[in-house]
Amino acid sequence: MTSKLKRSIIAWLLLAPLIVVTLFPFAVMFLTAVKPRQEVLSPTWWPSEFRWSNFSDMWVATGFGQALLNSLYVSVIATVGAILISVPAAYAMSRFRFAGYGALRQFLLISQMISPIVLVLGLFRLMAAWGLVESTTALGFIYMAFNVAFTVWMLQSYFDTIPRDLEEAAWMEGAGRWLTLRKVFLPLCLPAIAVTAIFTFINAWNEFVVALTMLRSQESYTLPIQVFSLVAGRYTIEWHHVMAATLLATAPVAILFIWLQRYLVRGLALGAVK
Amino acid sequence: MQNRFLPYLLTLPSLFLAAVVIFWPVWDLIQISTHDVSRFGQLRDFNDFANFAALTADPDFMAALWRTGQWTVMVVGGALLLSIPVAMILNTDFYGRGIARVIIMLPWAVSLTMTAVVWRWALSGESGMLNSALIGLGLIDHNIQWLASAETAFPMQVLIGILVTVPFTTTIFLGGLSSIPDDLYEAAALEGATPLQQFREITFPLLKPFINIAIVLNTIYVFNSFPIIWVMTQGGPANSTDILVTHLYKLAFRIGKLGEASAVSLVMFAILLVFTMIYVRLAMREQRT
Numbered sequence: 181m182t183s184k185l186k187r188s189i190i191a192w193l194l195l196a197p198l199i200v201v202t203l204f205p206f207a208v209m210f211l212t213a214v215k216p217r218q219e220v221l222s223p224t225w226w227p228s229e230f231r232w233s234n235f236s237d238m239w240v241a242t243g244f245g246q247a248l249l250n251s252l253y254v255s256v257i258a259t260v261g262a263i264l265i266s267v268p269a270a271y272a273m274s275r276f277r278f279a280g281y282g283a284l285r286q287f288l289l290i291s292q293m294i295s296p297i298v299l300v301l302g303l304f305r306l307m308a309a310w311g312l313v314e315s316t317t318a319l320g321f322i323y324m325a326f327n328v329a330f331t332v333w334m335l336q337s338y339f340d341t342i343p344r345d346l347e348e349a350a351w352m353e354g355a356g357r358w359l360t361l362r363k364v365f366l367p368l369c370l371p372a373i374a375v376t377a378i379f380t381f382i383n384a385w386n387e388f389v390v391a392l393t394m395l396r397s398q399e400s401y402t403l404p405i406q407v408f409s410l411v412a413g414r415y416t417i418e419w420h421h422v423m424a425a426t427l428l429a430t431a432p433v434a435i436l437f438i439w440l441q442r443y444l445v446r447g448l449a450l451g452a453v454k
Numbered sequence: 455m456q457n458r459f460l461p462y463l464l465t466l467p468s469l470f471l472a473a474v475v476i477f478w479p480v481w482d483l484i485q486i487s488t489h490d491v492s493r494f495g496q497l498r499d500f501n502d503f504a505n506f507a508a509l510t511a512d513p514d515f516m517a518a519l520w521r522t523g524q525w526t527v528m529v530v531g532g533a534l535l536l537s538i539p540v541a542m543i544l545n546t547d548f549y550g551r552g553i554a555r556v557i558i559m560l561p562w563a564v565s566l567t568m569t570a571v572v573w574r575w576a577l578s579g580e581s582g583m584l585n586s587a588l589i590g591l592g593l594i595d596h597n598i599q600w601l602a603s604a605e606t607a608f609p610m611q612v613l614i615g616i617l618v619t620v621p622f623t624t625t626i627f628l629g630g631l632s633s634i635p636d637d638l639y640e641a642a643a644l645e646g647a648t649p650l651q652q653f654r655e656i657t658f659p660l661l662k663p664f665i666n667i668a669i670v671l672n673t674i675y676v677f678n679s680f681p682i683i684w685v686m687t688q689g690g691p692a693n694s695t696d697i698l699v700t701h702l703y704k705l706a707f708r709i710g711k712l713g714e715a716s717a718v719s720l721v722m723f724a725i726l727l728v729f730t731m732i733y734v735r736l737a738m739r740e741q742r743t
Contacts, residue, residue, distance in 0.1 A: 188548035195543060198536070199557050201617060205569060206560065208576045208583045223586035265467045272464035276457075284465060286734055291472045293730040295678035297699050298722045301706045301715050302479025305486075325475035328468050386565030388681045393707065404567040408685060411571055419575050426568045437563035438556055441625070 209430075212423040220420045231420075235428065238421040244428065246399060247406035250316050251385055251429075254402055257320025258384040259377050262327045267373065270335035271361070275344075285336075292329035296322075296390050304393050314400050319391060323384040330383070331376050338372035375443045382433055403429040480723065487716040505717040514693055515718065518701035521608075522677065525697050528612045529679075530672045533619035534665065540620065541627035542657070562621035570685035573614055577601055577686075604694035607687050611695065614682055619675070623668050630664030631657070663736075670733040674726065698722055 212220060213234060215227040238244060273281065296303070303322065304313070312318035346368070350360040391402045401409065407429060410422045487505045509515045544555055561569065576584045579599035588594045601607045634657065642652050680699045683689060689696035689704065696704070698718065706715035 184548065187546060188550065191543050191546060191548040192550065192554070195540065195554055195558070198540065198620070199554070202557055202560055204584075204587075205572045205576060209572045212575065212583075221581040223581050223583070223589075225583065225586065225590075265471060268464040269468035272461040276461035278458075278461040280462075284469065286738070287469070288472065289734050289737060290727075290730050291476055293674050293733065294476055294723070294726060295674075297678050297680050297702070298719050298726060299476065299479040299483070301486075301702075301712070301719055302482040303475075304706075305482055306478060322475065325471045329472045332468050332472075386567070388565070388567045388684075389703070404565060407571055408567060411574060411685070412688070422571065423575065426571055430564050430568050433565075434560070434563035438559060441559055441562070 209423050209427055212420055213427045214424075215420055217418075217420060234420050234424045238424040238428075241418070242406065242410060242421055242425055243398060244406070244425055247401050247403045248429075250400060251402040254316050254320040254323060254391075255381045255384040257317065258323035258327055259381045261321065261324035262331045262380050263373060263377050265324075266328055266331040266335055269332045270339055271365070273332070273336045274339035275347075288329045288333050292333060296326055296387075300389055300393050303390065307394060313394055314396055316395070316400050316402075319394050319402075320384070322390060322394075323387060327380045327383055331380055334376045334379070335369075335372060338376075339369055342368050375440055378436060378440060382437055385433055480720075483716040483719050483723075486712050487720055491712055501713075505713040506721075508714055509717055509721070512714070514696070515701060515714075517693070518696045518698050521695070522697040522699075525612065525615070526673055526677050529615035529619055529676045530669060532612070532616035533623045533672060534668065536616065537620050537623035537627055537668070538661070538665075541624045541631055544624065544628060545631040558624060559621045561618045566618060566679065566681040567685055569614065569618060570682045573610075574601070574686045577610060601687055603691060607691075608695050611682055611686060614686075615676060615679065618682075619672055622675075623672060626664050626668045626671075627661060630661045634660050666736055667733070670729060670736060674729050674733065677726070677729070678722075 211225060211227060214230045214232065215234075216229065216231045219227055272278075273285065307313050307315075307318055307322075310318075342365070346364050347360050350364045351357075355363070386404065387402075388404050388408075391405050392408070395401055395405055398406075398409070403425075407422065407425050410425065411417055488500060488503060490499050490501050540558060544551065544558070576582050577600035579585065579597050579602060582597075582600070584600070585594070585597045589597075598606060600610055638656050639652055642656060647655065678699060680703070683695055683697060683700050684703065687695045689700035693701075693704075699722070702715055702718045702722065705711050705718060
């Protein structure tokens with residue numbers, strides 16, 4: 181027992197510098213968000229009182245509600261669309277043998293590595309040609325397309341882990357492919373679909389550069405762009421509002437992510453590494 | 455026979471979408487970069503790759519290219535050097551390991567944009583909380599204008615880059631470490647191997663495939679990373695913290711040099727493709743074994 185205690189102390193001491201640096205921005209974010217306005221610019225750490233009304237002030241002053249709705253709208257389109265399109269593909273790749281399988285899988289692996297930033301100029305020109313700049317719906321569809329390779333890949337790595345025996349048993353009993361799919365296969369992979377959907381949602385929720393390029397007026401801003409616009413090119417920055425907005429926009433998604441992070445790794449990185 | 459076409463039918467929509475969102479913009483970029491473009495964006499004559507030639511003559515581009523190399527090597531290398539010991543510590547059994555893991559994973563859970571916004575505030579010269587913390591600890595005696603010059607801004611951006619890359623890298627290594635059987639270490643300890651020898655002879659060789667994957671994946675992500683630099687300094691002051699992505703964004707959407715911007719895009723796309731090919735070969739090789 182004492183050896184474990186000793187080990188724990190050494191482990192925490194070794195990790196301490198990294199932990200301090202990691203927690204530092206979170207402390208800055210939280211403490212600034214709850215500081216009274218006149219204390220924000222004075223270099224003290226601890227606020228004289230916790231001003232929770234900063235959050236409601238910020239909500240009104242920055243148009244947080246509209247940006248939140250835009251972010252939700254875009255992320256839901258991306259998530260629902262990507263899942264609907266990629267479940268059949270992942271099912272086919274997991275359960276059928278067909279020519280071109282290897283090439284398709286390689287293509288998916290390559291295309292999920294292509295970051296939108298190198299294509300953003302082309303995308304912008306295409307959207308402009310169609311008159312779709314400013315359209316949050318179009319943005320949702322762009323996110324959907326960029327996430328499809330990731331969702332197919334993730335779903336297939338999960339589908340591959342579901343044993344075929346159950347489906348084969350259902351076929352023996354005389355159930356057709358479609359019935360087996362609905363009654364046996366889909367219920368089994370529902371958790372995998374949910375996890376993949378949540379990661380797609382988070383990807384869309386956090387995306388910066390495409391949104392920055394496509395969305396030009398405040399009514400269409402998503403949260404990252406809205407928060408960025410509070411900081412960029414302004415003479416006076418209301419930092420307590422900015423930090424309150426950052427905190428509100430970040431916390432729910434961060435909690436989801438921490439909770440589900442191990443599934444992401446299993447599906448993505450280690451799905452490739454094995 | 456219905457079954458022969460079914461898999462193609464099922465995969466086609468995904469394949470189509472994933473392909474169209476890449477190839478359509480790429481086709482457009484090829485068009486603009488190799489033709490003269492009028493002020494209204496109309497294509498004129500083929501221009502003999504003048505835009506690509508212009509890039510090599512542009513000192514800003516060459517500086518950004520060089521800085522991208524520094525940025526990528528330092529962030530990927532730094533994250534690697536930090537993540538191996540962190541993963542080894544987290545792989546041992548100690549009190550509060552769960553909490554330590556969650557804390558170290560936190561930066562991964564927050565979007566880069568938000569992280570960069572917070573750091574921009576924390577590094578502010580007059581009232582930033584990093585300055586007040588460092589003064590409070592007695593490490594510095596006057597405020598440092600962190601983001602006012604590249605000498606302090608760029609190293610800070612690299613540090614933040616490392617910090618947000620550590621969680622992903624650590625997770626990959628934790629996966630690798632958990633696949634090493636404990637009896638290897640027990641046998642080595644019985645033979646009298648020192649911890650350093652155990653690391654050199656057991657941990658490092660068995661971790662190597664994971665290190666390779668981490669290097670290639672991180673290189674791809676870091677090379678493309680836009681929000682940290684854009685939010686904190688927008689490549690400034692005077693383009694002194696520009697990397698290729700921020701340079702590209704300015705060319706395209708600030709200055710409006712579409713031809714050169716699309717040439718930069720294509721150069722980056724090609725570099726990205728090379729790294730991705732390396733990754734695919736690594737990943738597929740691991741999968742076969």
